[in-house]
Amino acid sequence: MRNVFGRGFDSRRLHQIMMPHVRYRGSWAAALLLAAVCLAAVLPAAAGDQRTIVLDPGHGGLDVGAKGKFGSLEKDIDLAISKKVKALIEQSQAYRVVLTRDKDVNPSLENRAAIANNNDALVFLSIHVNGSFRKKAQGSETFFMSLNATDEESRRLAYQENREQALDKSIAGADKDDIKMILWDMAQSAYIKQSSQLAELIQAQLNSLLGTANRGIKQADFVVLRGVACPAVLVEAAFISNPEEEQKLVDEAFQDNVAQAVYTGLMRFLAAYGKN
Amino acid sequence: MKKPRPILFALLLAVLAVLVFWFIRGFAPERIAGPGEAPSPAASPEAPVSKETMKATLFFLRDDDGMFIAETRDVPSTGSVTADAEAVLAELIKGPTGGLVSALPPETKLRQVFLTKDGIAYADFTKDLTAAHPSGSDAETATVYAIVDTLAFNFKAIKKVFILVDGEERETLNGHLTLNRAFLPDFTLIAKS
Numbered sequence A: 001m002r003n004v005f006g007r008g009f010d011s012r013r014l015h016q017i018m019m020p021h022v023r024y025r026g027s028w029a030a031a032l033l034l035a036a037v038c039l040a041a042v043l044p045a046a047a048g049d050q051r052t053i054v055l056d057p058g059h060g061g062l063d064v065g066a067k068g069k070f071g072s073l074e075k076d077i078d079l080a081i082s083k084k085v086k087a088l089i090e091q092s093q094a095y096r097v098v099l100t101r102d103k104d105v106n107p108s109l110e111n112r113a114a115i116a117n118n119n120d121a122l123v124f125l126s127i128h129v130n131g132s133f134r135k136k137a138q139g140s141e142t143f144f145m146s147l148n149a150t151d152e153e154s155r156r157l158a159y160q161e162n163r164e165q166a167l168d169k170s171i172a173g174a175d176k177d178d179i180k181m182i183l184w185d186m187a188q189s190a191y192i193k194q195s196s197q198l199a200e201l202i203q204a205q206l207n208s209l210l211g212t213a214n215r216g217i218k219q220a221d222f223v224v225l226r227g228v229a230c231p232a233v234l235v236e237a238a239f240i241s242n243p244e245e246e247q248k249l250v251d252e253a254f255q256d257n258v259a260q261a262v263y264t265g266l267m268r269f270l271a272a273y274g275k276n
Numbered sequence B: 001m002k003k004p005r006p007i008l009f010a011l012l013l014a015v016l017a018v019l020v021f022w023f024i025r026g027f028a029p030e031r032i033a034g035p036g037e038a039p040s041p042a043a044s045p046e047a048p049v050s051k052e053t054m055k056a057t058l059f060f061l062r063d064d065d066g067m068f069i070a071e072t073r074d075v076p077s078t079g080s081v082t083a084d085a086e087a088v089l090a091e092l093i094k095g096p097t098g099g100l101v102s103a104l105p106p107e108t109k110l111r112q113v114f115l116t117k118d119g120i121a122y123a124d125f126t127k128d129l130t131a132a133h134p135s136g137s138d139a140e141t142a143t144v145y146a147i148v149d150t151l152a153f154n155f156k157a158i159k160k161v162f163i164l165v166d167g168e169e170r171e172t173l174n175g176h177l178t179l180n181r182a183f184l185p186d187f188t189l190i191a192k193s
């Protein structure tokens, strides 16, 4: 699985551009001009070199998601937490963040995955809170994609041999334009292992920061994860259907903790597996 | 008198073959019986000639941990897998009698069940199954496997279950689990003892 993460930010290049100011010390005009040129050259270059984290707040619009007894809606909490995660990631200035929705709309599940692929995303995180028929259901869990028997059958049909390697090569080697707008069915199957590592690291943080019951990491066949061509997980932070947990979920400080847990888990994942 | 015999025999065979062909053809279509059709007199539930019943095992949720607990009930049986499957699912929708929790919205109605030759049961519900659904990945998973496990547990002929809503495939119930595929049962969701 080499090169899955692509290029990182190249700090040496930045130095080469910034250093020459020593030569032009004599002239303020030249220095100013150089500074302007440097800024113009460096800023877009840096932005271009930044990899993208795609955050996916669940549901939206007419799809309110799960509902709480006190009237809170999953879609609102998903969006609030996602925006907090975005702010934390952007503070570090190392990554670009794209939200699949930043207001009360409901992009299709395929479009959410396509946004990740079109941005050549480094990681895709879908943020949800859980809902149950059971009043006692509680706790937090992190999901990654499962390959069930039916999927295995369709995979076998579509890709006879070693699909993982083929997909890996096409991502690493091909011009980025070639893979734009492409949404593979089951593209996620090439990233199951990394996704499980990501799930584990986020779940560990949820456990230590939220104090909610540990429901562990699980595998499920979620539509939104299927077509994502990078490590991807779906976080279920507590149960909005449980009145006690609903009250936590609408609390700003609790939402901050969820965001911090997701952010820290993500950073640990990138530190361990995201650097070339 | 001995000469015509082989011809008669052949004729008899031909007639038999045609009859067998008709018989098989009549049963080959995927739908064996549905509630919308006029039931054949022999299998009619209205005809109180012989009131057969079957022991149905229904799966409901334990509130504490979400594991399935079985509740057994007598339901009317016609001997036809699809008609019996419809009776069992109708009973599942009625919900538990004890302290368990149903994994289907009570508003749900079953439209019909049909069965393919390779053992895939299509369970077709009204759109109340999604409209009245509480959403959440836990609730979606519970609904799907309450239906799939109940059908597969009660009927050997049913190997996989495909859930339809108003006669059509749905991408998900409410935004999580992939629904437009046949599900194998997952009996690990049933509580031990």
Ligand SMILES: [Zn+2]
Pocket (backbone or CB within 6 Å): A058, A059, A065, A066, A074, A128, A129, B136, B137, B175, B176
């Ligand atoms: Zn959700």
